[in-house]
Amino acid sequence: MGDIAILYLTSLITSLIVALILKLPLIPKEKPVRFSFQTSIIFPTPILALGIEAIFRNLFGNYIVLAVFAGLFGALLSKYSDKLFGEP
Amino acid sequence: MEIVEIIKVVVAGIICWLNFVLIDTYFGLPEKPGVLGAKTIGEKIRDIGGNIHGGYFMGNIVCSPDASAGTLLASIMSYLMGVEGGLIAALLVWIGNRLCADPGYAGTIGALTITAIIYLLSPIIEAKYFIAGMVLAIFTIQGFEHKYASILLGKIAKKMNRGE
Amino acid sequence: MDIVEIIIGVIALLMAIRIFLTRSRARKLLYLCCLSFCISALIALYVDSPMGGIVAITYFVCSTLSSNAIAYTIEQAKDIE
Numbered sequence: 001m002g003d004i005a006i007l008y009l010t011s012l013i014t015s016l017i018v019a020l021i022l023k024l025p026l027i028p029k030e031k032p033v034r035f036s037f038q039t040s041i042i043f044p045t046p047i048l049a050l051g052i053e054a055i056f057r058n059l060f061g062n063y064i065v066l067a068v069f070a071g072l073f074g075a076l077l078s079k080y081s082d083k084l085f086g087e088p
Numbered sequence: 089m090e091i092v093e094i095i096k097v098v099v100a101g102i103i104c105w106l107n108f109v110l111i112d113t114y115f116g117l118p119e120k121p122g123v124l125g126a127k128t129i130g131e132k133i134r135d136i137g138g139n140i141h142g143g144y145f146m147g148n149i150v151c152s153p154d155a156s157a158g159t160l161l162a163s164i165m166s167y168l169m170g171v172e173g174g175l176i177a178a179l180l181v182w183i184g185n186r187l188c189a190d191p192g193y194a195g196t197i198g199a200l201t202i203t204a205i206i207y208l209l210s211p212i213i214e215a216k217y218f219i220a221g222m223v224l225a226i227f228t229i230q231g232f233e234h235k236y237a238s239i240l241l242g243k244i245a246k247k248m249n250r251g252e
Numbered sequence: 253m254d255i256v257e258i259i260i261g262v263i264a265l266l267m268a269i270r271i272f273l274t275r276s277r278a279r280k281l282l283y284l285c286c287l288s289f290c291i292s293a294l295i296a297l298y299v300d301s302p303m304g305g306i307v308a309i310t311y312f313v314c315s316t317l318s319s320n321a322i323a324y325t326i327e328q329a330k331d332i333e
Contacts, residue, residue, distance in 0.1 A: 002116050014089065033114075034115045034116045034191075034193055035116060035191065036191060037191045039211075043193070044182055044192065044196070047175075047179065047181065047182065047196055049210060050175045050178075050179075050180055051175045051176050051178055051179025051180070051182075052179065053175075053180075054172040054173075054175040055176055055179075057171065057172070058169070058302065059168070062153045084186075084187040085187060090255055093255045093256075094255065097256065097259060102302075111274060123320060123323075124323070124324045124328070125319075125320055125321075125322070125324040125325075125326065125327055125328045126323065127280060127327060128278055128326050128327045128330065129278045129282065129323060132276060132278035132279065133278075138329070146282060147323070149285060149325060150281050150282060150284075150285045150316075150319050151316070151319060151320040151323050151324075152316065152320065153312070153313060153316050156289075157312060157316065160289055160292065160293065160312070161292075161308070161309050161312060164292070164293065164296040164305050164308055164309070165270020165305045167296070167308070168296065168300070168301065168304065169302050169305065170307040173302070173305060176305075177305075177309065178308075180313070181309075181310050181313075183313075184309075184312075184313035184316065184317075186292060187313070187317060188317060188320050192286055214284050216254075216256050217256065217296070217297070219256065219260075219293050219297065220255075220256040220259045220260055220293070221261050222288075222289070222293075223259070223263055223289055223290055223293050224259065224263070226285075226289050227263050227266075227267075227286055227287055230282045230283065230285050230286040231263065231266065231267050231270065231282070231283055231286035232278060234282060
């Protein structure tokens with residue numbers, strides 16, 4: 001149970017660090033926040049990273065390298081979501 | 089013991105109903121139609137005597153995965169895979185939201201909150217009762233009486249400052 | 253059959269009947285939305301494996317996308333009229 005928590009924590013922290021590097025804002029700049037499509041460090045980024053890590057852990061096993069990649073992909077998906085899904 | 093199971097389904101249904109109605113209202117579903125299609129449904133509900141904001145809420149449920157979808161899919165995945173399933177559901181609901189041109193707040197947060205609730209209540213009410221409970225909850229809004237459902241949703245929206 | 257599956261199945265049947273009986277297209281969409289919830293839940297309950305959950309989610313998101321397109325088109329058709 002403990003090592004699973006460590007894996008998720010790694011992917012969470014990695015995603016936050018990569019999001020900081022990619023210059024995502026802390027909270028979306030457009031107000032009201034609930035209608036804004038802008039991604040930020042607190043909104044989709046950690047959730048995407050944890051979801052991707054859940055998929056990786058169930059497909060491939062408890063490898064910490066995959067947790068780091070999950071965090072990386074989470075932050076990338078968050079940053080480039082507009083390019084992937086089209087401008088709303 | 090069937091009667092105990094039915095009580096569990098009803099209690100889970102009430103929890104799911106509160107989860108998705110409050111989260112969806114907070115994130116503005118009654119305020120305006122998120123996409124063009126929600127406008128049609130909202131106006132039709134207003135025409136049959138319902139509340140326009142409740143109508144926008146119900147239209148928005150149809151046109152994009154919102155907290156109701158998040159609650160259902162997260163309870164399904166929690167039943168099948170536990171807490172990790174809830175996380176996967178949140179990820180997939182967010183992707184679905186973006187595909188439907190919706191920012192994704194309501195669906196994702198609805199999924200995460202119900203995952204936490206299911207995890208906390210799992211000794212008392214198992215996850216599969218939440219699946220039936222959520223279907224019951226969405227039935228009361230989308231499948232039962234559209235006019236009165238929209239009036240109720242409109243009242244809740246007004247209380248939470250999200251309509252009118 | 254479990255009580256959970258019975259409840260979901262009854263609601264699904266009710267929705268199918270109501271879709272058939274309603275005349276308004278917009279209200280049909282609302283009943284259809286509820287039906288998609290039921291089908292998605294039944295897929296997950298009967299397949300009973302993680303892949304079943306993925307299939308249920310994919311079905312649900314796709315049906316929402318379709319309803320989105322249908323509702324959008326109904327609105328466009330109204331504007332043209």
